[in-house]
Amino acid sequence: MSEAMNGAEVTMMDVGGRTLRVATWRLDEPGEHPPVLFFNGIGANIEAVAPLAEALSERPFIMFDMPGIGGSPEPVLPYNPFTMSWTAAQLLDRLGVDTVDVMGISWGGGMAQHFAMQHAARSRRVVLIATSAGMLMVPGKVAALSKMANPRRYIDPDFMKRNFETLYGQGLGKSAGKGGHMARLKPPSTRGYMYQLLCMLGWTSAPALPFLLKQETLIMMGDDDAIVPLANGKFLEMLIPNSELVVMEGGGHLFLLSHKDESVAAIREFLDSPASRDEERSAA
Template structure:
């Protein structure tokens, strides 16, 4: 069943097609603050809290990838947006893939940042083990003090950023987080990606464990009109460790192709 997600608008409607930003599992729309502000100089930006996250409703699970897609399209309909760019991070990248595949007429350009596709058997085994941990004990058991998401240098230089993220992450509703994480852990759209016909930007950190460069390269190989950017010395928290790089790449891709 579709839900009305909490959302925020940045920038003003204009000639540019709106851009919708989709955050990752365990996060919320504030994760996009820097990028949203940068992109809003060019046109309207929409960001929202996924079901089960932030200020959006937290219905009982299980969740399916198509639930997230339906919520996304319902928000576009509510805002009167016929066609938009869709940019997703992590789980949001998976949702962006699904939106682009299921509703190609609603997407002008797509961006998959630190997204997943084509896990190896070993990677599937590892993420399913994390899923079992989450379902048994909640998000706190996979927090790892941020070491999985942030480089050691960034953690040392910006402890306040890491602390704020960890506080937000640990405040997630355990059941809703587990329901969303199951979608991330068990959904793989690699074999469908060849059908994406819109221009697509694929980006990840060179040190990302959950969304390693080989996944992004596999996506790039399958999507005809795609660009690939691997950001050096960055893990999964690319929106905090390299916000200018992400914002500049997206602005160039979306507004100055």
């Protein structure tokens, strides 16, 4: 087991016609909290966000590498948000999990939105981190986006180091966590990376959010994010009926790591807050 995966059970599972590398934390331990189903950012393997699963130690966690990412084999066929949400639901069935709290960061925030709408009955609450409504978004800085679309940021360590601050903002670029984060990244395959890019091509949640995303939703954004500017979080807050926005001051795209303590505290407070009347009615 990787040093970045302390406490995780990691297995290869055949799910919905795909083989996926799956990591779970504390899934078989007794507890009062539903598991967290986490969707990662584009090209990022499970290890990149493993510290969050370790920090929220009172909750079970479920993560998986997208096809061609991390330890999951290359995809044969492309996929889209609908088919991958279905695959994630099939994974929950295999793991014997009914209800989850859904989280996603960046690209994975789009998947989290789609999953919560497509599988509303299985999604208790939603946490959206440094993300947008898809194609209807305020774009980031051109310099950052051009590097974001280049798989060299994973394949070439020197490229990553040279462009880290451009990609992720000063919020993490000068922090002590910079080297540790890069050490956790594993290069995706070119096909895996491109299929992940294509998955969200033309997708937007904006028209559906006011009507289909009814869960209590926490939106977390950094005010120094060069990839997904803060305006996108404000747009999501406007569209999602039961949502609240938390802004990490000085946070770049990876404020989840640079502002770890504040981020974990905000997530924990949100997930532990009393159920609203809407949630109580849905549970009934």
